[in-house]
Amino acid sequence: MSRITLPPLVDGDLRLRPPSDVDVTAITAACQDPVIQRFTRVPSPYTTDDARAFVRFCNDGLARGSGVHLLAVDPDDDRLLGAIGLGIDRTDHSGELGYWVAPDERGRRVALRGCRLLLTVAFGPLELAYVGLHAAATNTASNALARRLGFTHEGTLRSAMLDGPSGDRTAPRCDANVWGLLPGEWQ
Ligand SMILES: CC(C)(COP(=O)(O)OP(=O)(O)OC[C@H]1O[C@@H](n2cnc3c(N)ncnc32)[C@H](O)[C@@H]1OP(=O)(O)O)[C@@H](O)C(=O)NCCC(=O)NCCS
Numbered sequence: 001m002s003r004i005t006l007p008p009l010v011d012g013d014l015r016l017r018p019p020s021d022v023d024v025t026a027i028t029a030a031c032q033d034p035v036i037q038r039f040t041r042v043p044s045p046y047t048t049d050d051a052r053a054f055v056r057f058c059n060d061g062l063a064r065g066s067g068v069h070l071l072a073v074d075p076d077d078d079r080l081l082g083a084i085g086l087g088i089d090r091t092d093h094s095g096e097l098g099y100w101v102a103p104d105e106r107g108r109r110v111a112l113r114g115c116r117l118l119l120t121v122a123f124g125p126l127e128l129a130y131v132g133l134h135a136a137a138t139n140t141a142s143n144a145l146a147r148r149l150g151f152t153h154e155g156t157l158r159s160a161m162l163d164g165p166s167g168d169r170t171a172p173r174c175d176a177n178v179w180g181l182l183p184g185e186w187q
Contacts, residue, residue, distance in 0.1 A: 002065050003062065003063050003064075003065060004061075004062045004065050004068055004125075004126070005125075006018075006062075006068070006070075006121065007121070007125070009070070009117040009118075009120075009121070010075060010117075011113040011114075011116070011117055012113070013074055013075065013076070014072055014073075014074070014075070014081060014110060014113050014114060014117075015072070015073050015074070015075040016070040016071070016072055016073075016084060016114055016117050016118065017070060017071060017073060018058055018059055018062060018069075018070055018071070019054070019055045019058050019059075019069075019070070019071045019083075020055060020059075021052065021055060023051070023055065023071060023080060024048055024051040024052055024055065025048070025051075026079075026080035027051040027054060027055075027071075027080065027083070028046060028047065028048050028050070028051045030080060030082075030100070030102040030103075031046040031050070031051070031100075032046060033100075033102070033103045035103070036100045037165045037166070038163065038164055038165065039100075039135075039136055039139045039142065039163075040098065040100050041166050042100075042166065043166055043167075044165030044166050044167065044168065054069075057069065058070070058085070061087075061088075065088065065090070066087070066088055066090075067085065067086060067087045067088055068085065068086045068088070068118060068121055068122075068126075069083065069084075069085035069086070069087075070083070070084055070085065070114075070118070071083055071084075072084055072101070072110055072114040080102060081101060081102060081105045081110045081114075082099060082100055082101035082102055082105060082110050082111065082114060083099065083100055084097075084098075084099045084111070084114035084115055084117075084118050085097070085098045085099065085118075086098075086118050086121070086122055086131070088126065088128070092129075092130070093127065093128050093129045093130070094128055094129060094130040094131065094132065095122050095126070095128045095130070095131045095132070096131070096132050096133065096134070097115060097118070097119075097131055097132070097133045098133075099111050099114065099115060099142075099145075106141075111145055112145060112148060112149065115145070115149055116149070116186070119131065119149070119181070119186055123183045123184075123186075128183075129182070129183065130180060130181070130182060131180070131181045132178065132179065132180050132181075133146050133151060133178075133179040133180075133181075134157075134160075134161075134176050134177070134178055134179075135176070135177050135179065136161045136163055136174050136175075136176060136177075137156065137174050137175040137176065137177050138163050138174045143177055143179075146177075146179040147179075149181065149186060150181060150185050150186040151179035151180060151181045151186075152179065152180055152181070152185075153177060153178070153179055154178045154179065154180045155177075155178045156175050156176065156177055156178070157175060157176040157178060158175055159173045159174070159175060160173075160175065160176040161173065161174050161175070161176045162174075
C-alpha cells in the first residue's frame with residue numbers, strides 16, 4: 001500500500017490535520033470524557049501513553065495507506081476540537097468512519113463538517129465504493145449525525161456492542177446500528 005497524500009482540509013473555523021506529539025496532552029484530556037469512553041473504543045482508563053499510541057497509529061495509517069485518522073482543530077489557535085477517522089479496506093475498496101468531539105466543542109457541527117471533509121477524500125482521491133459506520137443504538141447523537149450525513153440505516157446487529165467503557169464486562173450490551181453511504185449519496 002502507498003502513502004496517502006492529503007489535500008488541505010478546511011471548512012470555516014475547522015481544519016483537519018494529522019496529529020503529532022504536541023497533541024498528546026489535549027487528546028488525553030478530551031478522552032477522559034465519559035461519553036467518549038462510553039461510545040467509542042478508546043482505552044479506559046485513558047493515559048498519555050494511549051494518546052502517544054494513537055498519534056503513532058494515525059501516522060502509520062497515512063504512511064501505509066490503511067487509514068486517514070485526523071484531528072479537527074481550530075485553524076487560528078490549533079485548539080483540539082475532535083478526531084475524525086476513516087479506516088480503509090483496500091480489498092473491498094471500502095472504509096469505516098469514526099469520530100469523537102471534545103465535550104466543550106459539541107453542537108456546532110464539528111463532526112458534521114469534519115466527516116464531510118473526510119468523505120471528500122474517501123470518495124475523491126481514495127475512490128472508495130462504500131463507507132460504513134457502526135453506532136450503538138443508544139447513541140442518539142451519533143445515529144442522528146449518520147442520518148444527517150446522508151447515510152442509510154442498513155441494519156441492526158443484535159447485542160453487538162458494549163454500552164460502556166472499552167472492556168468493561170459489567171457494562172450493559174446494546175444493539176449496533178449499521179449505516180452505509182455510497183458515492184454520490186452524500187453531497
Ligand atoms: C457524536 C458526536 C461526535 C457529535 O459531535 P457534534 O460535533 O456535537 O455533532 P454536530 O454538531 O456536527 O451535529 C451534526 C448533526 O448531528 C445531530 N446531532 C448531534 N448531536 C445531537 C444530539 N445530542 N442529539 C440529537 N441530534 C444530534 C444533529 O442532526 C446535527 O445536525 P444539525 O446541527 O443540523 O441539527 C459527539 O456527540 C461525540 O463526540 N459523542 C461521543 C463520541 C461518540 O459517540 N462517537 C461516535 C461513536 S459511533
